[in-house]
Amino acid sequence: MAQHFRAAFGQEPAAPVSNKCHHAPQMEVVMNAELPQERVADDRSVATAAKWNANGPCMVKLAVIAAFAASGLANRAVAAPATVTLEEALAQSAAGTTIPLSSYSVDFGKGNGLYKGVIVGGNPFSGIPTPVTIDVVVIPLTIQIITPDNHLVVFDPTIPTACGGGVSAVDRLKHSPLVVSKDHIVNGVDVGDVQYINAFMRAEFWNASEFSKFLDDHLHWTFVEQAPIPLPPFTPEVGIVEGDVSTPGCWARGIVTQSVLVGLIQDWIPLLQYQGVISPTKLALFLMRDVVTSVHAPPVSEKAGGAHSAIGNPVQTYAWVPYLTNNFDALAGKQDIHSISHEIGEWMMDPLIGLKGNKTPKWSAPGAKKCSSVLEVGDPIEKWSVAVETDGYTYHPQELAFFSWFYNGENVPSFGAGGEFSSNGHFAGPARPCPPGGTYR
Numbered sequence: 001m002a003q004h005f006r007a008a009f010g011q012e013p014a015a016p017v018s019n020k021c022h023h024a025p026q027m028e029v030v031m032n033a034e035l036p037q038e039r040v041a042d043d044r045s046v047a048t049a050a051k052w053n054a055n056g057p058c059m060v061k062l063a064v065i066a067a068f069a070a071s072g073l074a075n076r077a078v079a080a081p082a083t084v085t086l087e088e089a090l091a092q093s094a095a096g097t098t099i100p101l102s103s104y105s106v107d108f109g110k111g112n113g114l115y116k117g118v119i120v121g122g123n124p125f126s127g128i129p130t131p132v133t134i135d136v137v138v139i140p141l142t143i144q145i146i147t148p149d150n151h152l153v154v155f156d157p158t159i160p161t162a163c164g165g166g167v168s169a170v171d172r173l174k175h176s177p178l179v180v181s182k183d184h185i186v187n188g189v190d191v192g193d194v195q196y197i198n199a200f201m202r203a204e205f206w207n208a209s210e211f212s213k214f215l216d217d218h219l220h221w222t223f224v225e226q227a228p229i230p231l232p233p234f235t236p237e238v239g240i241v242e243g244d245v246s247t248p249g250c251w252a253r254g255i256v257t258q259s260v261l262v263g264l265i266q267d268w269i270p271l272l273q274y275q276g277v278i279s280p281t282k283l284a285l286f287l288m289r290d291v292v293t294s295v296h297a298p299p300v301s302e303k304a305g306g307a308h309s310a311i312g313n314p315v316q317t318y319a320w321v322p323y324l325t326n327n328f329d330a331l332a333g334k335q336d337i338h339s340i341s342h343e344i345g346e347w348m349m350d351p352l353i354g355l356k357g358n359k360t361p362k363w364s365a366p367g368a369k370k371c372s373s374v375l376e377v378g379d380p381i382e383k384w385s386v387a388v389e390t391d392g393y394t395y396h397p398q399e400l401a402f403f404s405w406f407y408n409g410e411n412v413p414s415f416g417a418g419g420e421f422s423s424n425g426h427f428a429g430p431a432r433p434c435p436p437g438g439t440y441r
């Protein structure tokens, strides 16, 4: 189910772009247009800036952006292998040159023999898991979109807005259960006073071994206070604003073409590493406010909230996510940290996707038509969230599917908390092989 597409740049001769992009970015679509990223074309930052040049004001700022982009390309510090083996990634983890990783090898009666993979953090299958702290660096991205009638709409996660209740997206995230510890009851089991994703990981492996309930994967968060990346504005070819920005009521969100956004982020990763802002030993979390992505150019309604991926050697894991204050996503049951919890949960369980993802027996979300075979714990169960209060505000992180849901045969019990197959009981049985997919119970 790989889908290949071509980015808009390079197909549009109108802009005076000397460095046209001749490479077709190729990505595998995994459920709901959420994409693991492969390294793609090299010259899109320059192409983006040049396109912007052809469209708008602020030539001086543009020149700076183009120069930065070009220097980022020239100084690219990260070699991008087509893939990395599990052994290489584990060796890097052991040497402390990438994030802490543990490996697994399982056969729980669904056919095709052993499945091997790596997860972030301690090992739930062997002895008493070593407590692990994993660094996360939040890099705010201010997204600017030029509308067809030449207005510039700015989505800035560092600025308080009325839609966010007078609080910035960055500050909301800082006080959320992804960062702040609290006692979590998962499927009736008290898994302890921890962060939300740590609670999920514990619950997921609660009965995997004699000591697996002591799994402790704590995320240590650092917030870059100001956006270090001067992204060029998205022109109508690659960015649109949905809704009405002129009236109050939080009815606006941005949709940008994913290959363009990802190209810009990938071009900046080596520079941010060089500056010491990020490193392969830390998850780089690029945070937007109310901006989602589309695989199309111009963007259309097929949207993904965010995605996570890996690049380089040693492996740098990264993700881009929106904090949601708008009403569009709330109507669809996705609010505040829904997408962020989705991507971080998936990163914990499949950190190397984009290079060497964890394979599973084929599954599909209930009601979905396409089969998938990657260990992405958010994708099968996107429509459910749980209400969790921290620091006086109620957040809505997503329910996530357990390891046992993907790998267990029909009658193999879950080792998850409460014997369930997801973190709030909506999956009471494992995934049914796809097709037809769905869940047994």
Ligand SMILES: [Zn+2]
Pocket: 034, 342, 343, 346, 376, 378, 379
């Ligand atoms: Zn996902």
